[in-house]
Amino acid sequence: MQAFEKYRSLRLLDSLQFLRGIGVTLEVTLLSIAIGTFIGIILGIIRCSKNKAVSSLPLIYIEPLRNSPLVTQLFLVYYGIPMITNWMPSAFTCAVLTLSLNTGAFFAVLVNNSIKAIPQGQWEAGYALGHGKTSVFIHFIVPQAFRLLIPQAVTLYIGQLQCSSYVALISLIDLTKTGETISLRTMMPFVCWGIVFALYFIISFPLSKLAQYLEKKNEFAY
Amino acid sequence: MIEVKNITKSFGDLTVLKNFTVNFKEEGVTVILGPSGTGKSTLLRCINGLENIDSGDILVDGLSVNDKKNLRHIRLNCGMVFQQTVLFPHLDVMHNMTVSPIKLLKLSKKEAEERAEFYLNKVGLISKKKSRHNELSGGEQQRIAIARALMMNPKALLLDEVTSALDPEMSSEVLNILEKLAADGVCMLAVTHEMSFAKKVASRILFLDKGSLVCDEPVERFFRETRNENERISRFLNFIGE
Ligand SMILES: Nc1ncnc2c1ncn2[C@@H]1O[C@H](COP(=O)(O)OP(=O)(O)O)[C@@H](O)[C@H]1O
Ligand SMILES: [Mg+2]
Numbered sequence: 001m002q003a004f005e006k007y008r009s010l011r012l013l014d015s016l017q018f019l020r021g022i023g024v025t026l027e028v029t030l031l032s033i034a035i036g037t038f039i040g041i042i043l044g045i046i047r048c049s050k051n052k053a054v055s056s057l058p059l060i061y062i063e064p065l066r067n068s069p070l071v072t073q074l075f076l077v078y079y080g081i082p083m084i085t086n087w088m089p090s091a092f093t094c095a096v097l098t099l100s101l102n103t104g105a106f107f108a109v110l111v112n113n114s115i116k117a118i119p120q121g122q123w124e125a126g127y128a129l130g131h132g133k134t135s136v137f138i139h140f141i142v143p144q145a146f147r148l149l150i151p152q153a154v155t156l157y158i159g160q161l162q163c164s165s166y167v168a169l170i171s172l173i174d175l176t177k178t179g180e181t182i183s184l185r186t187m188m189p190f191v192c193w194g195i196v197f198a199l200y201f202i203i204s205f206p207l208s209k210l211a212q213y214l215e216k217k218n219e220f221a222y
Numbered sequence: 223m224i225e226v227k228n229i230t231k232s233f234g235d236l237t238v239l240k241n242f243t244v245n246f247k248e249e250g251v252t253v254i255l256g257p258s259g260t261g262k263s264t265l266l267r268c269i270n271g272l273e274n275i276d277s278g279d280i281l282v283d284g285l286s287v288n289d290k291k292n293l294r295h296i297r298l299n300c301g302m303v304f305q306q307t308v309l310f311p312h313l314d315v316m317h318n319m320t321v322s323p324i325k326l327l328k329l330s331k332k333e334a335e336e337r338a339e340f341y342l343n344k345v346g347l348i349s350k351k352k353s354r355h356n357e358l359s360g361g362e363q364q365r366i367a368i369a370r371a372l373m374m375n376p377k378a379l380l381l382d383e384v385t386s387a388l389d390p391e392m393s394s395e396v397l398n399i400l401e402k403l404a405a406d407g408v409c410m411l412a413v414t415h416e417m418s419f420a421k422k423v424a425s426r427i428l429f430l431d432k433g434s435l436v437c438d439e440p441v442e443r444f445f446r447e448t449r450n451e452n453e454r455i456s457r458f459l460n461f462i463g464e
Contacts (some may be wrong), residue, residue: 016406124272125308130298130320130374143312 011023020095021178029164032099047112065105078170095167110152114145147218154211158204223248229278238264239433251404253420254413256430262413266380270302288399305383307363309355316351341369361392381412417464
């Protein structure tokens, strides 16, 4: 009965804290996927340039970020920036900054691949009707590329939500960090981590279903 | 209206068109014949500015394709339809037809839709105006592509083997439409292997081989005399079963 009491008190006292943890996790994730998406769209379009020098420029940014662990990037920003500048960004700023840049790198590749997946014939059909490059891009390529992009973007976003749990390592009180704190205090790791697990799942699962649905819905042959 | 002046076009080491010269007036149907890989598509694509030419010049309405600023005017005046039909898959038939005249010719939506209905009637597909490309047969898609090109009121239609990818039944649907358009006075430059179409509809035949113009003649003379005089041409015509 004592254990049961303890369990109840855990729920009452700490449910608010879990909620706050979700809040931080969502805030970091949403902010960084918004910024990352913006970066990714711009760089993804630059990657499509016919001019090799222009199109490979974004790779300087994209490749290192895609080919190193997010945790390393996070530590580099969190511990590194105060060392080489006199700016002392908060853990939250570092988290958003790193995740944004990381999302941007992956998103740029998705954008680039989606645009390149549109058959050359679609461009030419647009040109043949008298459209210029920008006009073809806006009216015919973007809507088609967008359909290819959406499900992949959702999948990336889910991944970034999960990766955001690394921000716990730079002492930001996100959902994971909350789980750790409460678990240590209550000595009930299974329950606490179970709750954290369930909360991530509850957010991610509908999104991954959405991605699947969008993927099906947007299938079209040329 | 279209003056091709001594153009050369290569892809890497392969010279596809060599010092090629030809003129087209804004009238009638010219059929371009020739074996595969001789540069017929390349010629049409150069006229429409889809390929850059290495040397020489092409003037459409007196405007050079070498000047990028002219491309829009040139393309509006030379509608092009490809062998592989390209409808925009994210748009239904009506929007496929209206998006360009609304954006480029500044027609109102209503004007564009009226014009689209006119041309859809012309190609016999008014009932399909809400369809998507994957709900249409190959022949229907090609007829829509022709109607879509006509929406821009081009002075000439460039047709690149528009029936080659179709089975005989569908291809005769498309050829019937082209015949009707020719009777309406639409000027066409058509690459095709359909000899009966050429005989019936064309006024002029060009024969290309290995990137140069072998002959350029009125259709009657081509089928009565040239085909017997020129060995390459008679071999080609025999080969395609004509
Ligand atoms: N984009 C391209 N790159 C390289 N070679 C090409 C390209 N387009 C056409 N060719 C080559 O040019 C030649 C002429 O092609 P094409 O104009 O399509 O011939 P046709 O339409 O008469 O069959 C062919 O040998 C073809 O392989
Ligand atoms: Mg061809």
